[in-house]
Amino acid sequence: MTMPLYQATAVRQGLGCSLRPGGDYLTRRILELTRPDAHQTVLDAGCGPGATLGLLRARGLYNCLGLDRDWPFLSEAKNDTLTVLQADLPRLPLADRTIDMILCECAWNLTPQKNVLAEFSRVLRPHGILAITDIFARTFDAVEGAWPVPCCFAGATDLETVRSLVVDAGFTVTLLEDHSRLLRETAAHFVFAHGSLHGFWLAVTGSTELADQACKASQVTKPGLFLLIAKRNPL
Ligand SMILES: C[S@@+](CC[C@H](N)C(=O)[O-])C[C@H]1O[C@@H](n2cnc3c(N)ncnc32)[C@H](O)[C@@H]1O
Structure with missing residues (x-):
């Protein structure tokens, strides 16, 4: 199988250890909006190389755990x-109702989303906070089979589906924002680095055919970037 997008050298060179559009911009926004206390337990689900864990520690959150x-x-x-x-x-190796806050940044679309929401709901305490940032597709029907590599784009749904999946898993959505500007800025960065979006996908896939397919997938699915914050409903 082709290597996932987030493991590609071109992506690591462009993004460093924050493997999502906008670096820590949305992480800072989440912390500003939710203001977790120093004693609270925070899980970074799909933490990757750890940029957010470093930020959480720098904010005085010592009970944080990264899982990948x-x-x-x-x-x-x-x-x-x-x-x-x-x-x-x-399959989170965590006991029921032990976590105060979960951040899941550009990892949820790579997973079976409903199962993962059920696990988030199980491990969060009542009123615990869930913050997800990920890709959405403006044309959800075009996503299936469109992307040539495993990536957040390939698992994207539209914003209404994101909201209803989270609500159905036992959460109250308190915020759902469109941050597609950050995705456009990241794409522009890759265009400058590789000459064009096709050049970027060629560097990622090593194949003109797969690069053509990725560019077409982007045109037809019209991806954007969302931030969702939700509260786990009490039982
Ligand atoms: C695009 S990277 C984002 C990493 C990090 N959250 C960040 O923003 O820098 C996606 C991460 O999700 C992880 N991941 C994907 N599927 C996973 C799964 N089923 N269980 C645990 N981690 C997973 C990958 O290994 C990768 O580190």
Whole structure:
């Protein structure tokens, strides 16, 4: 199978260890809006190489935990003061109602979304906070089979589907914002680095045919970027 987009050298070179559009902009927005207390337990679900864990620690949140299935990313994230665990998001190795807040940044679309929301709902305390940032598709019907590599774009739904999946999993959505500007800025960065969007996809896939397919997928699915914040309903 083709390597996932977030593991491609062209992406790591462009984004460093914040593997999502906009770097830490939306993470800072989440923390501004939700203001977790220092004693609260915060899970970064799909933490990748650990940029957000570093930011949480810098904000004085010492009870934070990073979880990812990719060991090379976790070993980048790991240090003496950070707790990281290798695990699969649909099977969280965590007890029921033990977490105060979950951040899931550009990882949810890579997973079976309903199962992962059920797990988030299980491990969060009542009124616990869930913050998801990910890609949405303005033309949801065009997504299936459109993308040539595993990536957040390939698992995207439209904003109304995102909202209803989260509500059906037992949450109250308190905010759903469109931050597509950050996705456009990231795309512009890759265009400058590789000459064109096609050049970027060629660097990622190594194939003109797959690069053509990715450019077409972008045109037909019309991707954007969302931030969702929700509260787990009490039982
Ligand atoms: C696009 S990267 C984002 C990483 C990080 N959240 C960030 O914003 O920099 C997606 C991450 O989700 C992780 N991931 C994908 N599917 C997963 C799963 N089923 N269980 C755990 N982690 C998963 C990948 O290994 C990768 O680190």
